[in-house]
Amino acid sequence: MKNTRQILGLAFMSFALTGMYGCELKPKKATTEPVLAQSFTTANDEKPKTNTVKIALLLDTSNSMDGLINQAKSQLWDIVNKFTYAKCGNEQRPELQIALYQYGNDNLSSREGYIQQVLNFSGDLDEISEKLFSLTTNGGEEYCGEVIHTSLKQLNWGENPDNLKMIFIAGNEPFTQGKLNYKDAVTNAKEKDIVVNTIYCGNYEQGISSDWKNGATLTGGEYIAIDHNRKVVHIDTPYDDVIIQLNSKLNKTYISYGAMGSAKMEKQSTQDSNAYELEEAVAVKRAVSKSSRLYKNKNWDLVDASDDESFDITKVKQDELPKELKGKSKAEIESYVQEKKSDRIKIQKEIQTLNAKREKFIAEQQKEGGKGELENAMLEAIKKQAAKKDYKWEE
Incomplete structure (x- = not known):
C-alpha cells in the first residue's frame, strides 16, 4: 500500500495526546549524577525521569508500506514541534522517548516472527531519525499480536504510574494473523497500563472487520483508518x-x-x-x-x-x-x-x-485551499483532552 501519506501525521499528533495523561501533580525529587565524557548510556540504563511519555512505534515494513515509512521520516519533526509546547499541571515540561520496531519483512528472522527492535526507548532525535531512514520494505508475514507482545517484553516501560506508556501499531493485514492471539497481547498491555492505538492503512470498515478497531478498544486506545491515496501537501513559505x-x-x-x-x-x-x-x-x-x-x-x-x-x-x-x-x-x-x-x-x-x-x-494557505481538515480536527481533539488532564499548551 504505497504512498500512505497521512498515517504518521495522525500517529505523531496522537503522540502529543499521550503526554496528557502522564502529568504528576507533585514533582518528584530527582537525583543528579555527574556528566562526564564518554557517559553514553542507553535509555534503558537511565533512571526514570519525571513526566516521561514513552511511545513504541510498530511499523509494518512489508512491500506495501513504502508510503508509511516515508511519512514516518517526515512526520517525526511535526510531533516534536507540537510536543515541545506541552506543560504539565505541576509546571514541568514532559520528556518524550520513542522506541521503534519493524515487522512483516522477509529480511527479518522467521524465528523471531519477522520482528526486529530497531531502536530502544530514546530521546536522541538524531538517533531516532537515523533509524527511521534505515528502514526498507520487503514482503513478509505481519503478526500484530506477536510484535505487540515482543515490545512489551523487550522494552523497559518503567514502574512509574504517572508516566503515560503507549503503543502505536500501523499496518494493513488482518490483526488476527500469527500464532499469538492479539487479545492476549493487548490484555497484557492493559495490565501494564500501556495503551495500544491502531492505525489501519485502508478502508475504515475493513479495519473493523479485520479486528484493528478491537485491538485498540480493548485497552482504551484509539482506532484510526487512513485513506492512503490522500497525500499530504507541504506548503512552501517565504521563511x-x-x-x-x-x-x-x-x-x-x-x-x-x-x-x-x-x-x-x-x-x-x-x-x-x-x-x-x-x-x-x-x-x-x-x-x-x-x-x-x-x-x-x-x-x-x-x-x-x-x-x-x-x-x-x-x-x-x-x-x-x-x-x-x-x-x-x-x-x-x-x-x-x-x-x-x-x-x-x-x-x-x-x-x-x-x-x-x-x-x-x-494556516492562511490551508484555509484558502481547504487543506488539512482532518489534521486540524485531530489537533482540536488533542487540546480538549489536554485540558481535561491539566495540560497547558504554551506557544
Missing part, C-alpha cells in the same frame, strides 16, 4: 530558506567532546541531509525541532553539557576535546563554551520567531 541557513549556523555552535563526539556531530549533519533530500519542508521542520528544548545532546556537546550543574569541564581529558580547545586553560574553555552558548540561544530564538510567521502563513 524556509532563511530557517535552513540559520540551521547551518546553529550546527557551528556545537562543540563535540568525548570518545563519540565526532561521530555524533557527523550524525547530526547526516540527518540534516536526509531531511533535506526527502523534502525541503522536512528540513525546515527538523531545524525548528533543533531549536526546541527537546533537542539536547549533553553526552557529546559541551554547550548542552555545561547546562548541567554537576558538569565539570576539568574532568574531560585533553585528548577528548576538539582541536580548537586542546591545550587551553579552564577559563579559556569556559569562555569559548559561553560564546557558543550565546550564539546558539540567539539563533534558536531567530528560528522560533521565523517559524511562528511560517506557521501563520501555512
Whole structure:
C-alpha cells in the first residue's frame, strides 16, 4: 500500500495526546549524577525521569508500506514541534522517548516472527531519525499480536504510574494473523497500563472487520483508518530558506567532546541531509525541532553539557576535546563554551520567531485551499483532552 501519506501525521499528533495523561501533580525529587565524557548510556540504563511519555512505534515494513515509512521520516519533526509546547499541571515540561520496531519483512528472522527492535526507548532525535531512514520494505508475514507482545517484553516501560506508556501499531493485514492471539497481547498491555492505538492503512470498515478497531478498544486506545491515496501537501513559505541557513549556523555552535563526539556531530549533519533530500519542508521542520528544548545532546556537546550543574569541564581529558580547545586553560574553555552558548540561544530564538510567521502563513494557505481538515480536527481533539488532564499548551 504505497504512498500512505497521512498515517504518521495522525500517529505523531496522537503522540502529543499521550503526554496528557502522564502529568504528576507533585514533582518528584530527582537525583543528579555527574556528566562526564564518554557517559553514553542507553535509555534503558537511565533512571526514570519525571513526566516521561514513552511511545513504541510498530511499523509494518512489508512491500506495501513504502508510503508509511516515508511519512514516518517526515512526520517525526511535526510531533516534536507540537510536543515541545506541552506543560504539565505541576509546571514541568514532559520528556518524550520513542522506541521503534519493524515487522512483516522477509529480511527479518522467521524465528523471531519477522520482528526486529530497531531502536530502544530514546530521546536522541538524531538517533531516532537515523533509524527511521534505515528502514526498507520487503514482503513478509505481519503478526500484530506477536510484535505487540515482543515490545512489551523487550522494552523497559518503567514502574512509574504517572508516566503515560503507549503503543502505536500501523499496518494493513488482518490483526488476527500469527500464532499469538492479539487479545492476549493487548490484555497484557492493559495490565501494564500501556495503551495500544491502531492505525489501519485502508478502508475504515475493513479495519473493523479485520479486528484493528478491537485491538485498540480493548485497552482504551484509539482506532484510526487512513485513506492512503490522500497525500499530504507541504506548503512552501517565504521563511524556509532563511530557517535552513540559520540551521547551518546553529550546527557551528556545537562543540563535540568525548570518545563519540565526532561521530555524533557527523550524525547530526547526516540527518540534516536526509531531511533535506526527502523534502525541503522536512528540513525546515527538523531545524525548528533543533531549536526546541527537546533537542539536547549533553553526552557529546559541551554547550548542552555545561547546562548541567554537576558538569565539570576539568574532568574531560585533553585528548577528548576538539582541536580548537586542546591545550587551553579552564577559563579559556569556559569562555569559548559561553560564546557558543550565546550564539546558539540567539539563533534558536531567530528560528522560533521565523517559524511562528511560517506557521501563520501555512494556516492562511490551508484555509484558502481547504487543506488539512482532518489534521486540524485531530489537533482540536488533542487540546480538549489536554485540558481535561491539566495540560497547558504554551506557544
